Amino acid sequence: MKIGLFIPCFIDAFFPEVGIATLQLLERFDLDVVYPPDQTCCGQPLANSGFETDASGAEALFVRNFGGFDYIVGPSGSCVHHIRHHLTAVEQTEVVSDIRARTYELVEFLHDILKVDAFPWARFPHKVGLHNSCGTLRGLGHARASELREPPFSKPESLLCKVEGLELVAASRPDECCGFGGLFSVVNESVSAKMGSDKVRDFAQAKADYIVSADSSCLMHQRGCAERDNVAIKFIHIAQILNGAAA
Structure with a gap:
């Protein structure tokens, strides 16, 4: 292939x-x-x-x-x-x-x-909060959007659950946008920053050590919000975890 x-x-x-x-x-x-x-x-x-x-x-x-x-x-x-x-x-x-x-x-x-069923090289002994970006959630169908009355599923969760030691923790508002939205964060800076801060604090309250996503752009935005607000949380792309990234 x-x-x-x-x-x-x-x-x-x-x-x-x-x-x-x-x-x-x-x-x-x-x-x-x-x-x-x-x-x-x-x-x-x-x-x-x-x-x-x-x-x-x-x-x-x-x-x-x-x-x-x-x-x-x-x-x-x-x-x-x-x-x-x-x-x-x-x-x-x-x-x-x-x-x-x-x-x-x-x-x-x-x-x-x-249809990968194992990542034997991967071990990530941390509490991880999954952020599904708006595009992956509703545009690509990564997971069930909470507003839909359909059976729940999550492709990234399914993969992350195959990583030894990794514990998924859930934010109270898992589908909420982090506020990045490409140019939205430029033309609506204050609103975007507040949304990002809310998202980061939601994960922090869930006791997440890391926020993981399939979109580096959302992670970049949330990392900036966390650093400005002095929230002690780390950020990592899902590719890095599945490839066996060390903590």
């Missing part, structure tokens, strides 16, 4: 350890993982800002980079959501449609495609 490794630009710039953990984790399953070196932004910020047509260059480059793979896998729910549901600034050819359908966020790829 040939995998195109999609590392979003902000992870490449600010959290390269998440990209490295994703690569190493996928290679543990004997996959042929290729990182196209010319990849840049997928175009999500422009599209989210209402400048969808201006994202055509970035989207066209994504298509050129990731054609021909069995799957495209990335450690960012929001970016994968853009590719799958909003890669519309380029002509919708058969190649583009195929790329959109074959692009998966890391958690759903491990859970739905590989």
Whole structure:
């Protein structure tokens, strides 16, 4: 199985350890993982800002980079959501449609495609609070949104429960947005900061040692809120835990 490794630009710039953990984790399953070196932004910020047509260059480059793979896998729910549901600034050819359908966020790829049932190399003896970003929860279906009357499920929880020593703790408002929301945190700074502080304190009250998520952007926002509010809590991407990160 040939995998195109999609590392979003902000992870490449600010959290390269998440990209490295994703690569190493996928290679543990004997996959042929290729990182196209010319990849840049997928175009999500422009599209989210209402400048969808201006994202055509970035989207066209994504298509050129990731054609021909069995799957495209990335450690960012929001970016994968853009590719799958909003890669519309380029002509919708058969190649583009195929790329959109074959692009998966890391958690759903491990859970739905590989159907991983064990991470024998991973041990994380800590209390962990899971943050599902709005995009992964409602856009990619990582878990059941609390407002829906459906049987509960959670793909990231299912994977984390396979890690030795890890104890999941629940926030009182598990689906509440942390306030990042891309440009929302820029144009609505004070509201965004209050939402982030509330989210961090909710996890702290649940006695979480770490907040874990499939979105580094949400973790980045919450980390800033925690540091400003002097809340003693740590942050880690789910790829790092599943790859066997040491505490």
